[in-house]
Amino acid sequence: MEELDALKFYRTVEAGQTIVWSGDEMDFVASIVTGIATLSQTMEDGRTQMVGLLLPSDFVGRPGRRAAAYDVTATTDIVLCCFRKRPFEELMIRTPHIGQRLLEMTLDELDAAREWMLLLGRKTAREKIATLLAIIIRRDASLQQKLRGGGTLEFDLPLTREAMADYLGLTLETVSRQVSALKRDGVIELVSKRHIVIPDLARLLEEAGDDSDGGLPI
């Protein structure tokens, strides 16, 4: 790992900036240190679909891949830990352990992508919103901690309504309406537009229509 340390350098990206354009040749791979970014695809007529959420420790840019197929956009200020692509790939070949770890991470992403396909193809708008909230909760380590501590489950949405819509394959109006409906029905409480309280996690998961585990442990 000391070898890796010698290669790395840091880069910051402001909220809203695009880190990679689809089609760009990338000459580095990076890991997110702090902040949140999104991976999205766009059709010529402007329809866009987010296909991945990048949280701290996730990878940007694929070793061994030619060009990026997606836009990567910072939704918050971001700190990246970068490696020049060529040296990193060489190191990877010499160090099976790194490739192993990368495979593990990629398989996790593949599972996440497939879970999302079920959501996009078969869930209703209401179920989509509930599922998004459940997944945000599941993937946020600090929330997991708070949960185990028995505190009230509350957090800030890291996404605008529009970003949620791009994620869920909905329009922002539908997102807004369904959020209001979930609030009206007592599934969630809105402290402010972005700050949410979940009074009953089991209820939320039920709304998500998710047969999978409650999603508590990762």
Added chain:
Amino acid sequence: MEELDALKFYRTVEAGQTIVWSGDEMDFVASIVTGIATLSQTMEDGRTQMVGLLLPSDFVGRPGRRAAAYDVTATTDIVLCCFRKRPFEELMIRTPHIGQRLLEMTLDELDAAREWMLLLGRKTAREKIATLLAIIIRRDASLQQKLRGGGTLEFDLPLTREAMADYLGLTLETVSRQVSALKRDGVIELVSKRHIVIPDLARLLEEAGDDSDGGLPI
């Protein structure tokens, strides 16, 4: 590779049989030799979404993964090339090259899954059908060959209308209607219900609304 050869054994599965149930503990990993299988997820109320198509050379079961999260079902008779899980994993650790290859394949699947997310979230029923046809053409090596030879582009659909629907996040009635509409508009011709002729590939790709490459070379 001789070491791998010593470990492998073959298994056949009939069309319609389920190879793995989601949640089952798998004690082997396998590669498809001949035939086609599908990967799907099902909600408690029966809604199902296919999340992957498995063609010859694709993997069933993930080394290092605990339980399968999906059903794997044979749509045609299948021949599997199997390896017991434990020995395969040990071999993989000793042989970086295998891990490398597995990573490459997994990244391809991730790209395919994300392309599919765009389809599920943002495309119309008509675009979905056209895209499915385009992808079947793109992934069928023998068709690619025929294409380069300049022959007419025709093939049998390896899926029922219901399977197509599960793939595209539609109902089978909608699939049927849109296939009829594409036929009416001259985008495709139906020799029989399953046997399709594409008179003009460019036209089909346009209908697919795909900004990506024509999809000719893989």
Added chain:
DNA sequence: ACCGGGCCTTGATCCGGATCAATTGGGTGA
């Protein structure tokens, strides 16, 4: 030849989410 059962098509109607259109609210800077 007749029947039966998959698979597929087609029609009629319904409904969830998209679209179009105001309006509100919160935050920021002058």
Added chain:
DNA sequence: TCACCCAATTGATCCGGATCAAGGCCCGGT
């Protein structure tokens, strides 16, 4: 404090695809 801007909400209407319901086609069995 006010003006402005952008995110979000809410309302009215429309439309694409789902749902419910009949048939039609093809093949295999008797």
